[in-house]
Amino acid sequence: MSTTAELLKGAAELFPDEVVTQAHVRHFDLPLNAGRFALITLDNGLDHTKPTTFGPQSLANLDTAIDQVAREAAEGTIVAAGVTGKPFIFAVGADLKGVELLKRHEDALAIGKGGHEVFKRLGKLGVPTFAYYNGAAMGGGVEVGLHCTYRTVSAAIPAFSLPEVFLGLVPGWGGCTLLPNLIGADRAVSVIIENSLNQNRQLKGVQVHELGIADALFEGADFLEQSLVWTAAVLKGEIVVERPEIDRGEGWDQAVARGRFVADSKVHGAAPAAYRALDIIDAARDGDLQRGYDAEDQALADLIMGGELRSGIYAFNLVQKRGKRPAGAPDKNLARPVTKVGVVGAGLMASQLALLFLRRLEVPVVLTDIDQERIDKGVGYVHAEIDKLLGKRRIGQDKANRLKALVTGVLDKAEGFADADFVIEAVFEEIGVKQQVFAEVEAVAPAHAILATNTSSLSVSEMASKLKHPERVVGFHFFNPVAVLPLLEIVRGEKTDDASLATAFAVARKLKKTAVLVKDAPAFVVNRVLTRFMGEIQNVIDEGTPVAVAEKAVEPLGLPMSPLVLLELVGPAIGLHVSETLHRAFPDRFTVSPNLRAVVEAGKRGFYVYDSGKPELDPEVAALLKQGDSVLTEEQVRARVLDAVAREIGLMLDEGVVAEAQDIDLCLITGAGWPFHLGGITPYLDREGVSERVNGKPFLAPGVASVPA
Numbered sequence: 001m002s003t004t005a006e007l008l009k010g011a012a013e014l015f016p017d018e019v020v021t022q023a024h025v026r027h028f029d030l031p032l033n034a035g036r037f038a039l040i041t042l043d044n045g046l047d048h049t050k051p052t053t054f055g056p057q058s059l060a061n062l063d064t065a066i067d068q069v070a071r072e073a074a075e076g077t078i079v080a081a082g083v084t085g086k087p088f089i090f091a092v093g094a095d096l097k098g099v100e101l102l103k104r105h106e107d108a109l110a111i112g113k114g115g116h117e118v119f120k121r122l123g124k125l126g127v128p129t130f131a132y133y134n135g136a137a138m139g140g141g142v143e144v145g146l147h148c149t150y151r152t153v154s155a156a157i158p159a160f161s162l163p164e165v166f167l168g169l170v171p172g173w174g175g176c177t178l179l180p181n182l183i184g185a186d187r188a189v190s191v192i193i194e195n196s197l198n199q200n201r202q203l204k205g206v207q208v209h210e211l212g213i214a215d216a217l218f219e220g221a222d223f224l225e226q227s228l229v230w231t232a233a234v235l236k237g238e239i240v241v242e243r244p245e246i247d248r249g250e251g252w253d254q255a256v257a258r259g260r261f262v263a264d265s266k267v268h269g270a271a272p273a274a275y276r277a278l279d280i281i282d283a284a285r286d287g288d289l290q291r292g293y294d295a296e297d298q299a300l301a302d303l304i305m306g307g308e309l310r311s312g313i314y315a316f317n318l319v320q321k322r323g324k325r326p327a328g329a330p331d332k333n334l335a336r337p338v339t340k341v342g343v344v345g346a347g348l349m350a351s352q353l354a355l356l357f358l359r360r361l362e363v364p365v366v367l368t369d370i371d372q373e374r375i376d377k378g379v380g381y382v383h384a385e386i387d388k389l390l391g392k393r394r395i396g397q398d399k400a401n402r403l404k405a406l407v408t409g410v411l412d413k414a415e416g417f418a419d420a421d422f423v424i425e426a427v428f429e430e431i432g433v434k435q436q437v438f439a440e441v442e443a444v445a446p447a448h449a450i451l452a453t454n455t456s457s458l459s460v461s462e463m464a465s466k467l468k469h470p471e472r473v474v475g476f477h478f479f480n481p482v483a484v485l486p487l488l489e490i491v492r493g494e495k496t497d498d499a500s501l502a503t504a505f506a507v508a509r510k511l512k513k514t515a516v517l518v519k520d521a522p523a524f525v526v527n528r529v530l531t532r533f534m535g536e537i538q539n540v541i542d543e544g545t546p547v548a549v550a551e552k553a554v555e556p557l558g559l560p561m562s563p564l565v566l567l568e569l570v571g572p573a574i575g576l577h578v579s580e581t582l583h584r585a586f587p588d589r590f591t592v593s594p595n596l597r598a599v600v601e602a603g604k605r606g607f608y609v610y611d612s613g614k615p616e617l618d619p620e621v622a623a624l625l626k627q628g629d630s631v632l633t634e635e636q637v638r639a640r641v642l643d644a645v646a647r648e649i650g651l652m653l654d655e656g657v658v659a660e661a662q663d664i665d666l667c668l669i670t671g672a673g674w675p676f677h678l679g680g681i682t683p684y685l686d687r688e689g690v691s692e693r694v695n696g697k698p699f700l701a702p703g704v705a706s707v708p709a
Helices: 004-014 056-075 096-101 105-123 140-146 175-183 185-197 205-210 223-235 250-267 273-286 289-304 307-320 348-361 372-391 397-406 413-417 431-444 460-464 498-510 526-543 547-553 563-570 572-585 594-601 619-624 634-655 661-672 682-687 690-695
Strands: 022-029 036-043 080-085 089-091 129-133 136-138 150-154 216-218 341-344 365-368 407-409 422-425 450-453 473-478 487-492 514-519
Touching: 004 056, 004 105, 022 056, 036 056, 056 105, 080 089, 080 140, 080 223, 089 140, 096 105, 096 307, 105 140, 105 289, 129 140, 129 223, 136 140, 140 175, 150 205, 150 223, 175 185, 175 273, 175 289, 185 250, 185 273, 205 216, 216 223, 250 273, 273 289, 289 307, 307 661, 307 682, 341 348, 341 413, 341 431, 348 365, 348 372, 348 397, 348 473, 348 498, 365 372, 365 413, 372 397, 372 407, 397 407, 413 431, 422 431, 431 450, 431 460, 450 460, 450 498, 460 473, 473 498, 487 498, 487 661, 498 514, 514 661, 526 547, 526 563, 526 572, 526 594, 526 634, 526 661, 547 563, 547 634, 563 572, 572 594, 594 619, 634 661, 634 682, 634 690, 661 682, 682 690
Parallel strands: 036 080, 080 129, 089 136, 129 150, 150 216, 341 365, 341 422, 365 407, 422 450, 450 473, 487 514
Antiparallel strands: 022 036, 473 487
16 A cells, blocks of 8 residues: 555656645744644745645645654654644645646545545644644645644634535545534534535634634734643643534434535535535544545545536636636726716616725716616615625724715716716616717716726617717626626627726726626627526427426526526516517527516516415416427426527637637626536536537537546
């Protein structure tokens, strides 16, 4: 059997570009005359913007440091040892760049075994060990601390999590086994399953302590000093750490059952990671740690060689890398400064936009509308939201006062926009209305001002066509709710110049949005894909397939909500309007459902009622539906929907709507909340053979979101 050193050496050869973490050992005398102490500090030599990770060489370095500490413990020269991180970062887990490169199951197995063999030594040193979570800790960073005897956590930590299930893995270096044995199965399920599947929700330091993961909580300013005083008191017996007794019977069963319910509601069985993690948690109740570690190794290796993880890593890289360096964006040096923003409209969408610009840019923001009552309501909304932030202590009183003073509303566009650098409209989705608004704004705004439209489906070029300076018009399409969804589709019209586009991207960056450059094509990216997807669902319902069958057909994709629930969120009237826009552009592929029109004309807000707490088909809607007699199975519906989506994406790429398939996936992840385990959509279509069947070729090259050949 290979030694740990051999395992890690072999893995390191597969990953020559690893950003290597060093494990520095230093010694000092503890307070209270508690004895000599060895502290291992994990540090990759870079600042906090490049978090510390564990690749094979990094694990080998930690193993070497533990060799030294183990020797000192055996010799009796130290009374305890600890692990901490560089400023602001403890450690954020396995280096995913290395995981991407793995091609063989046995290499993946070696990564799991290597991490376990190193980390578990911290629990077998012969002296107590302490983890000091001083900064961000995720994945393997959390797990290395779980192997220690005791843990402290900084109240200043902004992010602490086991995010593996979110990406398509399991916490595989002890997390699934040790955490439920430390804090109980129910709390472990919350951290490992529920938080991960809720868009990778992070814990703060206080929560880490409340959950019982850490034994003590200290302020960030003198965190290490306080931790060492506490350590000394523990070693001298002045502090005794008491942990609650774990319910290993019915409570454990209920926790695992709850985890399965959460997984089913989020991924509908479509991604295996959550279920593999729950199997390990279920088996961990007897406290047999080694058996748990072996199960984690096997699950890690299987999942690393599976499509969902590769899609998850691909999606993660899109959001973290491509999302920060938009394809096709002009030179950022061309961007003009924005010192005042105008918003045309004061309805809910316009008010949300005003709040966002105000909070992120902290410049004057002025709203206009057709009457003073609407303007007052819009400004009042912004003020109320600022008060909520103040109430939650997210901002102080001075900042709240300053922000409120910056937002105003006026009836006269000339008064409001004469010195604005960026004016965005959020008025009724009708081309004539928008053209009129832009003509009025152009007449009063400075010559350099950007004119932006939040249109969801109309032509930006047509909107600008009657202006003297169409080159400064740009599409700036947000997604609702504005504060939550990161995507911003930036649309280049036929005449839009580079300076206007560069300014739009610069503003998007300050707004902390994920900007994607989109060609001026009907409904751009997200709405075009979703309308084709929803349209095909609507078609099969119109033709005769029961609503429940059509809805259930796409459950295996694990989407955040079913198509008709999404329609309810968007609003049936908006869904109908977008389908009409796309039908005019592409009548052979986009239909306008007579049943959807009937629902809108009847004033219904959706297809469902929720009297029982669950969605049930509204009897009034059921009475409106006129269906044919062609009934499809779930499999037939799913194939038809996926074929339609694959064809549409193929056509969008042929038209140059975006630079690459990666941009469509980035849009669906950040604008529609499509899951990481699908990689957006194109890796899933490739994996299921749909791309090949419909377009004759996959969307992505082998290895981009799949196991390298």
